[in-house]
Amino acid sequence: MILELDCGNSFIKWRVLHPDGVTPLEGGVVGSDNDLLASLNNADKFQLKKCRLVSVRTPEETDSLITSLVDAFGVSVSRAVPVREMAGVRNGYDDYERLGLDRWLALLGGFHLAAGACLVLDFGTAITADFVAADGEHLGGFICPGMPLMRNQLRTHTRRIRYDDMAAERAHESLAPGRSTVEAVERGCMLMLRGFVLTQLELATEYWGGDFVVFLTGGDANLVSGVVPDARVVPDLVFVGLAMACPLS
Ligand SMILES: Nc1ncnc2c1ncn2[C@@H]1O[C@H](COP(=O)(O)OP(=O)(O)OP(=O)(O)O)[C@@H](O)[C@H]1O
Ligand SMILES: CC(C)(CO)[C@@H](O)C(=O)NCCC(=O)O
Ligand SMILES: [K+]
Incomplete structure (x- = not known):
């Protein structure tokens, strides 16, 4: 089976394809290399042969993830590179x-x-x-x-903008002018x-x-x-x- 990875700045999106190379079998979003390895280890049913990945992380971070994948699963890894x-x-x-x-x-x-x-x-x-x-x-x-950067910059650089993430979700039920900090910011x-x-x-x-x-x-x-x-x-x-x-x- 084929492992596909999209390594973004905050999360790694992963999915496993059927050997036909088309049908997705399972996938997820994880916050770290270790969580990715854990998700894949839990799924012993995947017999991973190959992996293709794209990363916007540093070369060091990407190399380290690739080494872990090769060590853990023996996959051969193909990595997207810049082309004209x-x-x-x-x-x-x-x-x-x-x-x-x-x-x-x-x-x-x-x-x-x-x-x-x-x-x-x-x-x-x-x-x-x-x-x-x-x-x-x-x-x-x-x-x-x-969205995560906008709200976190406000929370980080102002003293009185503070609210929890649960309230943030509720704030999105409407786009009327906010009547609380969380509504106003969100x-x-x-x-x-x-x-x-x-x-x-x-x-x-x-x-x-x-x-x-x-x-x-x-x-x-x-x-x-x-x-x-x-x-x-x-x-x-x-x-x-x-x-x-x-x-x-
Ligand atoms: N279990 C989960 N953990 C974290 N995010 C999840 C989860 N399930 C779904 N998501 C969604 O996936 C998104 C992560 O994908 P996103 O495209 O935002 O990647 P990213 O790594 O944050 O950004 P980028 O790829 O642009 O650097 C989150 O914004 C969240 O909405
Ligand atoms: C803009 C992001 C962070 C989006 O994930 C990524 O594509 C990236 O790091 N790009 C490099 C800078 C650029 O695209 O000009
Ligand atoms: K992205």
Whole structure:
């Protein structure tokens, strides 16, 4: 079976595919290398042969995870690396190696699924937007703090913004002006998120009229799916691109 990993800044997303290389059998989200190894160890039923992974962590962190996986499961590991061009898409960064590999894979996956112009919005620790034209030219994108970073910056840098995460969830039941700190912060950040999304849509419309597909991915994609009813919510978009970048022979 095939292990797929998306190593982000806060979490590792994992899934195991059937040997057919297509059917997902099981997956999860974990906070550390050790938790990942534990999840995979619990599942003795996986006979892992191969692993493909993408990481936006430091090379040292990624190497150390790969060593652990090889030691624990004897898998052969294929790792996504930066390229200028692939599958009809041309990396738009001046220095293509600087484009986050998760972004690159998500936009590869998006262009493949759209078979045309697309806007890829990823809501993780950071929020990213990437624009790919119908001819496969990546026009570049935007990076801003995600929901967890926005709220934690407020909590860290102000003395009187304090609340617990349980209350945060309830605050999202409405977007009316907040009548408590938790409501004011949570709804304020949510409106920033939505404003960001709407601005990206405006820009895409300026470029391509109505002829583009919007993809929403990342852990917080559901927070904005309401503002883009036509968007395709594809939680595993990075994995779509990963399979393209790391075909397993
Ligand atoms: N058990 C879980 N533990 C943590 N997060 C979970 C869990 N189950 C689902 N999630 C969701 O998965 C998301 C993690 O995926 P996300 O795309 O945010 O990755 P990330 O590592 O934080 O960010 P990035 O990949 O952009 O660096 C969390 O925001 C959370 O909503
Ligand atoms: C922006 C993040 C953190 C999103 O996960 C990642 O893609 C990354 O570390 N990128 C490198 C910087 C860049 O893409 O310009
Ligand atoms: K991500």
